Amino acid sequence: GPKVLQIPSHQIIDMGQMVTLNCDPVSNHLYFYWYKQILGQQMEFLVNFYNGKVMEKSKLFKDQFSVERPDGSYFTLKIQPTALEDSAVYFCASSSGQSNTEVFFGKGTRLTVV
Amino acid sequence: GDSVTQKEGLVTLTEGLPVMLNCTYQTIYSNAFLFWYVHYLNESPRLLLKSSTDNKRTEHQGFHATLHKSSSSFHLQKSSAQLSDSALYYCALSDQEGTGSNRLTFGKGTKFSLIP
Secondary structure, eight states: OOOOEEEOSEEEEOTTSOEEEEEEOOTTOOEEEEEEEOTTSOEEEEEEEETTEEEEEOTTSOTTEEEEOOTTSOEEEEESSOOGGGOEEEEEEEESOSTTOOOEEOOOEEEEEO | OOEEEOOOSEEEEETTSOEEEOOEEEOSOSSEEEEEEEEOTTSOOEEEEEEOSTTOEEEETTEEEEOBTTTTBOOEEESSOOGGGOEEEEEEEEETTTTSSOOOEEOOOEEEEEEO
16 A cells, blocks of 8 residues: 655654654655654644645644655654654654545654653 | 543453454544554554444444444444454544644554454
8 A cells, every 4th residue: 555654763863963854755645744652652743734834733843843845855854953852753644635534654763862 | 622532551352352442532523533543563553444424333354433423432343353453553533623634633542462
């Protein structure tokens, strides 16, 4: 089936440094998402992105977070600077539409901030 | 805001027995969509079932669930669980009226483990 690829699968970074998580969405999809999952807790919505713009973001999407998808390239989540509480698994997802269309997830990137 | 509750963190069963994983939700919007995602180890979470129709049973790959708006529930069931069903199961909610953005609210997940 359709696949969302996330690169890298694991990332360890020093607190205060910048990190970029990369996502290759399903090829014909137009809506892109990031979710954050802290160990032992549920996946929580961070942001969704359509037509070059953030459509909606949650309270977890701090000022240090940003997303973009330059033409034809990865959909990225950048955190600058990182903090210890940013340690989590970040899932990228994509869908072809909005209302009730299936959302496809990647395997996640495990980010550890030390 | 919206919330989803999965009261069992871990369910362990002997293969061949029936299983029910509980899911209840809260939302102020009437047009809620409920989903079950299955997450196998080292794989991506993927959609198993979805529904927005009250009291209508939906089925896929041997699993079934019925959305009951009166009790705000969407329990996942299977009549005979198999070893290959061992995975994490997430219940999720999307309220189209509230956000219009296909944003999902997830439960904490239930780890389903089968014993041969």
